[in-house]
Amino acid sequence: VRLGGFYRAPDREAIAGLAEPLEWARGAAIELIDWVSGFDFPDIHFDHELVSLRHPTEYPVLDGRIVSDRGLDIGIDDFDSEFAEEHVAHSTALHGRRRGGGTYLTGPLARWANNRDRVPEEVDAIARRLAIPDVERNPFRSIVIRALEVLIAVVEAQNIVDRYVEPDESFEAVTPQAGVGWGASEAPRGVLLHRYETDGDGTITDARIIPPTAQNQAAIESDVRRVVEEHLWGDPGLETDSDHELQHRCEAAVRNHDPCISCATHFLTVDIERGPNSTGVGAQ
Numbered sequence: 001v002r003l004g005g006f007y008r009a010p011d012r013e014a015i016a017g018l019a020e021p022l023e024w025a026r027g028a029a030i031e032l033i034d035w036v037s038g039f040d041f042p043d044i045h046f047d048h049e050l051v052s053l054r055h056p057t058e059y060p061v062l063d064g065r066i067v068s069d070r071g072l073d074i075g076i077d078d079f080d081s082e083f084a085e086e087h088v089a090h091s092t093a094l095h096g097r098r099r100g101g102g103t104y105l106t107g108p109l110a111r112w113a114n115n116r117d118r119v120p121e122e123v124d125a126i127a128r129r130l131a132i133p134d135v136e137r138n139p140f141r142s143i144v145i146r147a148l149e150v151l152i153a154v155v156e157a158q159n160i161v162d163r164y165v166e167p168d169e170s171f172e173a174v175t176p177q178a179g180v181g182w183g184a185s186e187a188p189r190g191v192l193l194h195r196y197e198t199d200g201d202g203t204i205t206d207a208r209i210i211p212p213t214a215q216n217q218a219a220i221e222s223d224v225r226r227v228v229e230e231h232l233w234g235d236p237g238l239e240t241d242s243d244h245e246l247q248h249r250c251e252a253a254v255r256n257h258d259p260c261i262s263c264a265t266h267f268l269t270v271d272i273e274r275g276p277n278s279t280g281v282g283a284q
Contacts (some may be wrong), residue, residue, distance in 0.1 A: 004174045012165070018161050019161050022158050030151060032147045032151075037130050041140045041141050044138060044226060044227065046105070046139060046219070048219045049072075050068055050069040050135075051068045051191065051215075052068075052111045052114045052186065052190070053076075053184060054073075055115075058156075059152050062185050066078075066191065082098065083097070083215075084097050085097075093217050095217045102218075103219045103222060105190075105219040105257065107142065107189050109139070109145055110190065111145075111190075113134070122151070122155060123151050140252065146188070176201050179198060180197045181198075182195050189258055195210075196208075224254065226253075228250065247270040
């Protein structure tokens with residue numbers, strides 16, 4: 001990779017060689033969707049605002065405007081006018097908030113809700129066969145949406161292979177200049193934003209990265225709290241037989257939204273406090 005593109009573009013023969021493994025991947029992705037959709041999911045739902053990119057013609061990955069299921073629709077360079085990152089007393093991680101609106105969630109559930117009309121026809125048919133809702137608000141079912149997105153990626157990769165024409169030049173010339181630029185893409189965890197400021201010779205003088213983890217942090221903590229509260233009150237969908245099972249549920253609540261962070265598997269210590277006349281369970 002280089003400024004303006006790539007040092008060398010692959011030739012048509014190399015790209016064509018991807019067709020066969022991608023066809024295998026297509027079948028494997030469909031099997032994956034059928035498998036994970038049959039999992040046993042806790043019956044728990046949230047009311048976070050769902051925020052994602054939206055592209056004019058395709059399921060968003062590398063470009064688009066910032067939209068939400070509650071009517072937000074802004075350019076990526078207007079992010080600071082609608083969102084804020086703040087420090088909270090109990091954490092060293094920044095927490096993303098909507099200005100005047102509270103918590104919001106990025107990631108597969110948001111992408112699916114805001115771009116349901118952008119999925120390929122084959123994926124649409126599978127989602128309807130499995131009765132996948134257009135807006136899914138059970139965070140534990142995010143794995144089903146992720147599986148659908150795997151198939152979306154495979155279908156798009158096949159389209160790229162079919163359409164590929166080797167370019168005359170593999171990059172465009174870039175002339176350094178002073179300015180400020182925003183960029184956004186959809187990482188698996190959600191919207192990833194970058195802002196860079198450069199001087200006249202192209203040196204970066206200020207850089208800011210807004211990862212989806214920070215934006216989702218408040219929503220993740222809310223979901224973990226909800227899992228514990230539902231367990232306390234004996235919801236049949238969240239009944240557990242052990243303290244270990246409660247910890248597992250809480251860890252899963254984090255991985256629903258952030259399976260990429262290295263600490264997601266062993267991040268949580270659960271301390272159980274029981275009064276002499278109480279059967280309740282709590283977690284910190």
